[in-house]
Amino acid sequence: MGDSKVKVAVRVRPMNRxxxxxxxxxxxxxxxxxxxxxxxxxxxxxxDAR
Known part of the structure; x- marks a missing residue:
């Protein structure tokens, strides 16, 4: 398990109006x-979201 790698993708959308x-x-x-x-x-x- 020490050889495993994790890749994370992050996508940020533009703010809406x-x-x-x-x-x-x-x-x-x-x-x-x-x-x-x-x-x-x-x-x-x-x-607001909670």
Whole structure:
């Protein structure tokens, strides 16, 4: 099992008009071969995904 390799593909779609209008912040950055996740804001308002 030490010789196994895992490849992960990450695809980030452009923000849609609603997300842009709400000034939604992207929680993911891709730099070279690294994916950086930023913490979510814990103050969710009504209608946000939970």
């Amino acid at each position: 609603r997300e842009l209008d709400l000034h939604t912040k992207c929680v993911l950055d891709v730099e070279a071969n690294k994916v950086i996740l930023h913490p979510l804001n814990t103050n969710l308002s009504k209608g």
